[in-house]
Amino acid sequence: MSIEFRKEYFADERDDNLNEVGKPTQRQDALGHVTGRSPYFDDHLFDGLLHIRCVRSPHHHARIRRIDTSEAERMPGVVRIITGKDVPHNLNTLLSLLDFGLDDEPLLSDKKVAYKGEPVAAVVAETERAARDAVAKVRVDWEELPAVFDVEDAVKPGAPVVNEVYPKNLFVYHGRYDHQKLRYGDVEAGFRQADRIIEGRYQMSPIEQAPTETCGAIAAPETNDRYVVYTSTQALFFSLDTTSKLLKTPSNRLHFIGGTVGGGFGGKVDSLHEPMAVLGTMLTGRPCKYIFDREEEMQVGAPRGAERWYLKDGVMNDGRIVARKFVGYFDSGAYTRLSSYAIIKGVGHLPGPYTIPNVYADVYCVFTNRTPATAMRGFGITGVDFAIEAHMDKVAHEVGLDPIELRILNAYRDGDMKAHRRLAKNTALIECCQVAAEKAKWPLSQAASQASSLRDGGGERGRLPAHTATDQNGLVSGFTAQSYAKKSRATQPSATPPPQMARHESAPVTPRVEQPRPQPVQPASAPPPPPAATEQRHTRFSSISGLRRR
Amino acid sequence: MAKKPVQFRLNGSEKAVFVDEGQNLLDVLRRGVGDLTPKYGCGQGTCGTCTVLIDGEPHLSCLTLAETIDGRQVSTTAGLARGSELHPLQAAFMDGFAAQCGYCTPGMLMAASALLERNPDPSREDIVEAISGNICRCTGYEPIINAILAAAKAGGARRYG
Structure with missing residues (x-):
């Protein structure tokens, strides 16, 4: 049914003579699922399997004075107790594999914990029961520290330092700014031009992915001095490379098997279990399983992070939005994980599927003493979309327009310039609104029901703003890009002094003149010449860090 | 011990x-x-x-x-299956895309088969009640309920060893 609808609306755009797309196709794993034979990580049985359970912080923020494992070591069934000093490279950030961000999170902290449930030791025992009993006997001498739970409190001067790698509790983008910026046109000029200003504050909660299968991994010694790892990971190569990095073990000694995931929804990318299971196997020579129980999955498993958004719209009386300003705070929890990336993705999405000539965003990735946040289904987009769409309803109410009409009026259309400076194509918000209205039997004006994404876009709407107001707000210094790929980690982390963050609060606003983007030209008959063979191939940089591959 | x-x-x-x-x-x-x-x-x-x-x-x-x-x-x-012949519930779960990650599927199939054993012609409400103790995080339940209805129509009740 949905397929036919697509044909109707995009008949002149898409060739639907496709063999597979649009036809129901049986999932290749369906037979395994209905017969119960699909091999999830825990469906691999090993003789002599050991069980790993972690000693977790009961405090949101505390210094570790001492960890006493002597009594736990004497408990029946205990094979080994692992602490931070056993981890070869005990500091990591997931996206260091893409050269993005500084290593900021230990596998097992031995100095300080920054969220409730953070692991500080791991017991490896013959049975899960023995591991649980021994965990209860590990004595940790804590020095409790003041904690901060609110994103705006965390960035105030004098707030407790959650993550010492980022002393202002703010992730640093591109080594230069304490937030991710979007500048497109001049919102202040837009606000002056507008008939009215409409503001809103939107707050969402963290959301746990709650997969039916909890996160876990089993590692076992394999022939040729390798380790085989069965894992529930959603990101096999993240997990492989993270394990390789934390354990200083070449990845060709790690044989990772995944692919069958009992529900993930983003919560199975953090690669916490694989390094621990392999480390347990390295230290004991036996197969080891590390799995969250349900309580850990809910309490310690990284959720979709909470976001707080402030929106300010400049609106004309006829409903046209002429300027939109965002200030956003992502609650990253105690460590970066993927929140820094979520913000890059989210800022690329602003101001939502609308054509607004002046857009501004400052988005902060904030560290708090909450559970670290991670991926979940459209993270970086869904939170701000909630804010944007709630705000659209508010705008509609305040200017006295039907909320669907307001969306159609401001919807982007093919050929419009978007705030991230790409032309919009294959837009369909208008059609989406029209179908929703029709299904809800919601009357639309003639203009709205006859609008089309294919008409009236481009032209003036496809040009870049004549000038864009830029600024140096939030400039910081002292952060040099650390690169895992560049093998510069030998100088990190402990050898470098904590970076100092100098803020230049109100740097002058300087206009930036943009050249209109040239229209894409048809490919010339001859393809462009290949890059010169002598060109120096630089170290790989990821485009998400703002640097392109060279 | x-x-x-x-x-x-x-x-x-x-x-x-x-x-x-x-x-x-x-x-x-x-x-x-x-x-x-x-x-x-x-x-x-x-x-x-x-x-x-x-x-x-x-x-x-x-x-x-x-x-x-x-x-x-x-x-x-x-x-559930007899050799390579799937149970009607299994076939209906496949046809109706009622298994996504597959992790809840064995439990769902057991709850559904117990229902069809005692009530070969269940209503939608009977099915909802029968699987109310089984959590699925992928499908939103609709495909599962529909698959169980389809299996019942296909004569899903069958005795087990």
Whole structure:
């Protein structure tokens, strides 16, 4: 049914003579699922399997004075107790594999914990029961520290330092700014031009992915001095490379098997279990399983992070939005994980599927003493979309327009310039609104029901703003890009002094003149010449860090 | 710890195992006799993915003491198909895209098969009630409910060993 609808609306755009797309196709794993034979990580049985359970912080923020494992070591069934000093490279950030961000999170902290449930030791025992009993006997001498739970409190001067790698509790983008910026046109000029200003504050909660299968991994010694790892990971190569990095073990000694995931929804990318299971196997020579129980999955498993958004719209009386300003705070929890990336993705999405000539965003990735946040289904987009769409309803109410009409009026259309400076194509918000209205039997004006994404876009709407107001707000210094790929980690982390963050609060606003983007030209008959063979191939940089591959 | 001998029928086959005091049925099925079809989801009786039938009635195997099944009949998803011929519920779950990640599927199939055993022509409400103890995080339940309805129409009730 949905397929036919697509044909109707995009008949002149898409060739639907496709063999597979649009036809129901049986999932290749369906037979395994209905017969119960699909091999999830825990469906691999090993003789002599050991069980790993972690000693977790009961405090949101505390210094570790001492960890006493002597009594736990004497408990029946205990094979080994692992602490931070056993981890070869005990500091990591997931996206260091893409050269993005500084290593900021230990596998097992031995100095300080920054969220409730953070692991500080791991017991490896013959049975899960023995591991649980021994965990209860590990004595940790804590020095409790003041904690901060609110994103705006965390960035105030004098707030407790959650993550010492980022002393202002703010992730640093591109080594230069304490937030991710979007500048497109001049919102202040837009606000002056507008008939009215409409503001809103939107707050969402963290959301746990709650997969039916909890996160876990089993590692076992394999022939040729390798380790085989069965894992529930959603990101096999993240997990492989993270394990390789934390354990200083070449990845060709790690044989990772995944692919069958009992529900993930983003919560199975953090690669916490694989390094621990392999480390347990390295230290004991036996197969080891590390799995969250349900309580850990809910309490310690990284959720979709909470976001707080402030929106300010400049609106004309006829409903046209002429300027939109965002200030956003992502609650990253105690460590970066993927929140820094979520913000890059989210800022690329602003101001939502609308054509607004002046857009501004400052988005902060904030560290708090909450559970670290991670991926979940459209993270970086869904939170701000909630804010944007709630705000659209508010705008509609305040200017006295039907909320669907307001969306159609401001919807982007093919050929419009978007705030991230790409032309919009294959837009369909208008059609989406029209179908929703029709299904809800919601009357639309003639203009709205006859609008089309294919008409009236481009032209003036496809040009870049004549000038864009830029600024140096939030400039910081002292952060040099650390690169895992560049093998510069030998100088990190402990050898470098904590970076100092100098803020230049109100740097002058300087206009930036943009050249209109040239229209894409048809490919010339001859393809462009290949890059010169002598060109120096630089170290790989990821485009998400703002640097392109060279 | 004292081990206790337990004999039971699993999908029609005789099984004899020694179980630990306090060991649950899920663990005995998975690690004791190697039937990996029931899954661990919560270990506290809230998710239903470990559901098995004991004498035809659905039970949460993670909360069932293994020693209590001595002399009883246990059915799991491993016993649903007859050779390569799928049970109507399994076929309907495939046709109706009622399994996505597949992790809740064995528990759902057990809850649904118990329902069809006692009520071969269930209403939608009967189905919702029957699977109300089974959590699915992927499908939103609609495809599962529809698949069970389809299986009932296809004559899904069938007796197990």
